[in-house]
Amino acid sequence: MFSKDIGIDLGTANILVHVRGKGIVIHEPSVVAIDVNTQKICAIGEEAREMIGRTPGNIRAIRPLNEGVIADFQITEEILKHFIRKVAGRGFRPRVMVCVPSGITTVERRAVVEAATLAGAKEVYMVTEPIAAAVGCGLDIAAPSGNMVVDIGGGTTDIAVISLGGEVTSESLRIGGSHIEEAILRHIKRVYNLAIGDRTAEDIKTTIASAYPDPEKKMSIRGRDLVTGLPATIEISSTDIYPAIEEPIFSIVDAIRGVLEVTPPELAADIMNNGMSLTGGGSLLEGMARLIQERTGVPVTLAEDPLSCVVRGTGQILDSINNMSRAPFVVSYTKGR
Ligand SMILES: Nc1ncnc2c1ncn2[C@@H]1O[C@H](COP(=O)(O)OP(=O)(O)O)[C@@H](O)[C@H]1O
Ligand SMILES: [Mg+2]
Structure with missing residues (x-):
């Protein structure tokens, strides 16, 4: 009997699917x-x-996943079915590991299991985002030593201190990359009387926005002039954008400091030695790693390919589980029908 192992990162901005032996086969917007x-x-x-x-x-x-929790699980169910069927093919009963936000409720958890089962999963495993991110960026989470992971996604930032396979302290902040974009959009509207689209706002964020706007980068952007009602082009710089991004990026920094403040001293000492790992697309914001390092005093490592850490982590965890045993960090396991 053939069996396939499928790992799914159900992110607020992106959905990624990893298939054992093939690697990442799907990376699409949520x-x-x-x-x-x-x-x-x-x-x-x-x-x-x-x-x-x-x-x-x-x-x-x-x-549908933008707040980091499953807002509409009927839609989520359709999404899961769509992607599982797409990669599983006919006749296969895959083992599926879904990575879910830490704050997921029991009802939501059941909905995810149900959806994966309906899509044909033989077994459904669930793991939380910080654990998957930590494994995906190569940390030994089972070790009796504190590791810190900060995953900055589209709708949320997940911060966790992990030791012995579990989250010791954690926080899921409802601020991520999409809030930075919204702030840029509002700022351009207010200061330049220019209405821009969501894609332009994301472009500005990834091209010129920086936690350290010096040296400056510039770009020209197009939108609709709110005074004349006509299309217009203006040039803006990293410094022009900084006032918009300041608030969301400092909220993230403050939340990380908050988690460090409640971390038991032994683990805090480990983190000073091991450093913290940054994952998620939001960690690619220019200067973000440096800002976090300077404001916390903890050495920061930006993960390799931060957008795919979580899904690679689900793949690796699934690899390490054989049918009968249950790893302690798997939050839920259900045998399909
Ligand atoms: N180079 C970049 N600079 C800043 N932000 C980025 C960059 N690349 C991607 N992002 C942002 O990362 C976020 C998506 O990250 P991701 O980890 O996929 O989120 P999620 O896990 O919530 O789906 C989006 O807000 C996107 O704009
Ligand atoms: Mg994510």
Whole structure:
């Protein structure tokens, strides 16, 4: 009997799927397009994202996972089924490991298991985001030594101190990359009277925004002038954008300091030695790693390919589990029907 192992990172901004022996086979935005008249899903992932802003009025694109919790689990169920079926093929009963946000409720957890089972999973495992991120960036989480992981995603920042395979202290902050974008969008509107799209805001963030705006980078952006109502182009710099990003990035720094403050002293000493690891797409913001290091005094390592740490972690954890045993850090295990 063939068996496939599938690891899924159900992120607020991106969904990634890892298949044993193949690596990462799916990396698509967590977007779903819905027909508002029939409430039916028209597209999922990349296809749905391409529809944003280009569709008739009855189709709406949403990010159902944007708050880091599963806001609409009927949609989440469809997403899970869509991707599991896409990679599993016919006749396979895969083992599935889903990475979920730390704050997930029992009801949400059951919904995820149900969805994966309906999609044909033979066994469903669940692991929390910081644990998967830590494994994915190469930390030995089972060791009797404190490790710290900060995952800055689209909708949330997950901070955790891990020792002996468990989260000792943790926090899930509802601030991530998308909040930085929203702040940039509002700032450009207020200061330059220019309305810009979501994609332009993300472009500004990834191209010129920086926690240390000196030396400056510049770019020209297009939008609609709110005074004349006509298209307009302006040039902006890293310094121009800084006032917008300051608040969200310092909220992240403060939350990390907060977790360090409640970490038991022995583990805090380990963290000073081991440093902290940054994962998630938001950690790629220019200067973010340096800012965290300077404001906490803890050495910071930016993970290699931070966007894929979590899903690689699910793959590795699944590899290490044989059918019967249960690793202590797996928060849920269900045998399918
Ligand atoms: N180079 C970059 N600079 C700043 N932010 C980035 C960069 N690349 C990606 N991001 C941001 O990372 C976030 C997505 O990260 P990801 O780890 O996939 O989130 P999630 O786990 O919540 O799905 C988005 O907000 C995206 O804009
Ligand atoms: Mg994530």
